[in-house]
Amino acid sequence: MTTRVWKFGDNLDTDAMAPGQYMKSPIEELARHCLESVRPEFAAAVRAGDVVVAGKNLGAGSSREQAPQALKALGVSALVAVSYAGLFYRNALNLGLAALVCAEAGSIVDGEPVVVDIRAGSISLPAQGRTLACEPMPGFLLEMVMAGGLLAHLQQRLAAQGKERR
Amino acid sequence: MSDVDTIATPRSLAQKIIARAAGRPVLPGEIVTCRVDLAMSHDSSGPRRVAPMLAELGAKVWDPSRYVIITDHYLPAADDESRNILKITRDWVKSAGIEHFYDGQGICHVVLPERGHIRPGMMIVGGDSHASTGGAFGSYMFGVGATEMLGVLVTGEIWLKVPETLLFEWHGRFAEGVCAKDVMLFLCGRFGLDGGQYQALEFGGSAVRALSMQERMTLANMSVELGGQVGLVAPDEITQAYLRQAGVEVDGAEMARWQSDQGAPLAAHHRYAAADLVPQVAAPHSPANAAPAADYGGQAIDVAYLGACTGAKLDDLRMAAQVLAGRRIAAGVTLMVAPASRRDQERAEAEGIMTVLADAGAQFLANACGACAGYGQYRFGDGVRVMASTARNFKGRMGSAASRIWLGSPYSVAAAACAGEIVDPREFISTSMAAFPPTPFPRKGVTAVQPLTRHPNDDSLPPRGGPSEAA
Ligand code: SF4
Numbered sequence: 001m002t003t004r005v006w007k008f009g010d011n012l013d014t015d016a017m018a019p020g021q022y023m024k025s026p027i028e029e030l031a032r033h034c035l036e037s038v039r040p041e042f043a044a045a046v047r048a049g050d051v052v053v054a055g056k057n058l059g060a061g062s063s064r065e066q067a068p069q070a071l072k073a074l075g076v077s078a079l080v081a082v083s084y085a086g087l088f089y090r091n092a093l094n095l096g097l098a099a100l101v102c103a104e105a106g107s108i109v110d111g112e113p114v115v116v117d118i119r120a121g122s123i124s125l126p127a128q129g130r131t132l133a134c135e136p137m138p139g140f141l142l143e144m145v146m147a148g149g150l151l152a153h154l155q156q157r158l159a160a161q162g163k164e165r166r
Numbered sequence: 167m168s169d170v171d172t173i174a175t176p177r178s179l180a181q182k183i184i185a186r187a188a189g190r191p192v193l194p195g196e197i198v199t200c201r202v203d204l205a206m207s208h209d210s211s212g213p214r215r216v217a218p219m220l221a222e223l224g225a226k227v228w229d230p231s232r233y234v235i236i237t238d239h240y241l242p243a244a245d246d247e248s249r250n251i252l253k254i255t256r257d258w259v260k261s262a263g264i265e266h267f268y269d270g271q272g273i274c275h276v277v278l279p280e281r282g283h284i285r286p287g288m289m290i291v292g293g294d295s296h297a298s299t300g301g302a303f304g305s306y307m308f309g310v311g312a313t314e315m316l317g318v319l320v321t322g323e324i325w326l327k328v329p330e331t332l333l334f335e336w337h338g339r340f341a342e343g344v345c346a347k348d349v350m351l352f353l354c355g356r357f358g359l360d361g362g363q364y365q366a367l368e369f370g371g372s373a374v375r376a377l378s379m380q381e382r383m384t385l386a387n388m389s390v391e392l393g394g395q396v397g398l399v400a401p402d403e404i405t406q407a408y409l410r411q412a413g414v415e416v417d418g419a420e421m422a423r424w425q426s427d428q429g430a431p432l433a434a435h436h437r438y439a440a441a442d443l444v445p446q447v448a449a450p451h452s453p454a455n456a457a458p459a460a461d462y463g464g465q466a467i468d469v470a471y472l473g474a475c476t477g478a479k480l481d482d483l484r485m486a487a488q489v490l491a492g493r494r495i496a497a498g499v500t501l502m503v504a505p506a507s508r509r510d511q512e513r514a515e516a517e518g519i520m521t522v523l524a525d526a527g528a529q530f531l532a533n534a535c536g537a538c539a540g541y542g543q544y545r546f547g548d549g550v551r552v553m554a555s556t557a558r559n560f561k562g563r564m565g566s567a568a569s570r571i572w573l574g575s576p577y578s579v580a581a582a583a584c585a586g587e588i589v590d591p592r593e594f595i596s597t598s599m600a601a602f603p604p605t606p607f608p609r610k611g612v613t614a615v616q617p618l619t620r621h622p623n624d625d626s627l628p629p630r631g632g633p634s635e636a637a
Contacts, residue, residue, distance in 0.1 A: 011359050011452065015563040020540030023210060024240070024247040037567035057360035057393060061558055062539070063211065063295040065311030086364030086395055087295055091311035138197060140325075150313050151219055154320055158223060 059088020096149030272507025355456030477555025
């Protein structure tokens with residue numbers, strides 16, 4: 001499967017990803033308006049597996065986790081950025097959406113094919129013939145993302161506690 | 167490093183609070199699990215989001231006495247979806263046995279401390295980015311998303327990476343007409359939206375010490391705009407007096423405990439002369455586009471919006487009244503005022519402030535988020551130019567992507583309402599509200615009836631007008 005890069009600049013905010021007007025709507029409807037104020041074609045054209053690449057401070061602003069949730073609902077498979085707003089970073093991982101920190105994210109080109117290895121923390125760019133390394137994610141966060149996010153993680157934890165009690 | 171060594175090492179306020187919550191000494195960079203003393207959610211991030219997940223897990227709230235719910239985002243309900251969200255909230259609060267529920271009492275970040283839920287040294291999470299407001303009381307309070315809140319509700323715990331501290335000291339006195347909002351816009355302009363790097367910001371110095379609690383809340387609130395995880399102000403007698411009014415007694419020993427030590431490790435230490443700061447305005451579409459208000463002077467506006475947790479508390483309304491006393495808003499401008507809490511509105515009524523605002527031509531909105539988040543019926547259309555006391559002006563946040571929002575202090579919003587354009591508000595501040603008989607606002611080109619209050623240092627300021635940093 002070819003996955004493509006959607007490239008954005010610095011300080012992309014969560015109001016843009018989850019516009020306030022649609023915050024009361026179901027996530028599928030909200031997702032149709034994801035990033036429409038900055039890139040109107042995004043929600044309709046993004047394909048399953050695509051990767052969002054951004055500069056510094058991705059996810060600035062509001063704590064609304066519908067921001068990463070909308071990206072996930074649209075099929076975005078991973079985020080790559082030079083840095084994140086801390087709150088957005090936590091939200092993305094809690095929802096099982098991998099968020100990789102890559103100092104060289106700026107050299108990734110909009111629309112180019114990309115293969116992201118979340119576990120290894122690497123991004124290969126076949127068109128450029130090179131692979132970028134990401135900052136390693138703390139182990140417990142990597143495990144949580146691989147489990148599908150915090151809800152799934154809590155399910156496992158509660159199930160384990162239930163077994164102990166029995 | 168042994169515990170003894172760690173304890174002997176000077177520690178920051180952030181470290182001390184986290185150490186208590188983690189049950190052991192901590193160092194910046196460590197990832198620790200903390201016990202949570204208090205959690206807070208509003209109608210948008212709260213029950214409607216967490217209740218279905220709790221049901222899916224078959225789990226209950228770890229301690230219903232420690233989870234405070236406050237409605238603000240969808241009030242007043244403008245449509246069926248909003249009404250439904252409020253109904254889910256109210257029903258769940260009952261069924262889950264939530265002890266503290268504030269419905270229609272105001273914006274969560276203002277209501278929580280006002281009702282005595284915060285005290286220094288607490289570890290608190292809030293389901294909203296501006297939960298950082300609680301840091302004004304020397305508590306470690308920060309925002310989380312709904313799924314993270316679920317984790318807290320199930321376990322009573324949260325993980326943290328112990329932050330480094332960035333200390334911002336403001337010394338001396340702020341000039342008349344300059345306030346906490348100007349400080350934060352100035353810092354956003356200077357350091358950008360990621361200047362805080364999700365670290366702990368701490369505010370100190372004699373000028374900060376002289377600020378009221380609600381002004382300190384504005385510093386802590388907008389620490390998120392600067393990219394901090396928390397914005398802390400160490401508690402003092404002003405904190406103590408505020409908390410007493412809210413029914414919370416904090417003794418001297420507790421106050422002494424929640425201070426950064428001399429020589430605590432700092433990632434950065436910035437010192438400013440408060441007197442050099444001039445009113446700041448941030449242009450669309452980022453708080454980081456801040457510059458002296460005068461730089462944007464003459465920019466016409468259609469709406470002046472005095473609202474939000476950061477810009478319509480009692481102290482904010484007082485500031486606006488200082489400008490609006492005896493004046494009328496300019497023809498063609500709408501002044502919308504959404505007092506941040508019901509209690510603040512009652513106090514403003516008692517002080518005559520609401521009358522001053524009404525006489526000036528203000529329209530009043532409910533004690534809620536109003537137009538700030540663009541969730542409800544107040545949304546600005548294409549091309550509408552708004553001067554707002556809110557915290558963020560991202561493209562499309564308050565309505566159409568083609569609306570434009572400038573941010574400023576309550577003084578600046580009130581002055582712009584009178585002038586019909588952005589102005590330096592210091593020209594319009596009455597030292598005593600009663601001293602000014604009702605006169606129409608002098609239009610451009612007409613001599614002002616009030617003396618110009620200029621700070622003597624103004625002329626010596628650098629071109630962007632910000633205070634320069636002391637070495
Ligand atoms: S007033 Fe604005 S900034 Fe404050 S909680 Fe409400 S939406 Fe958020």
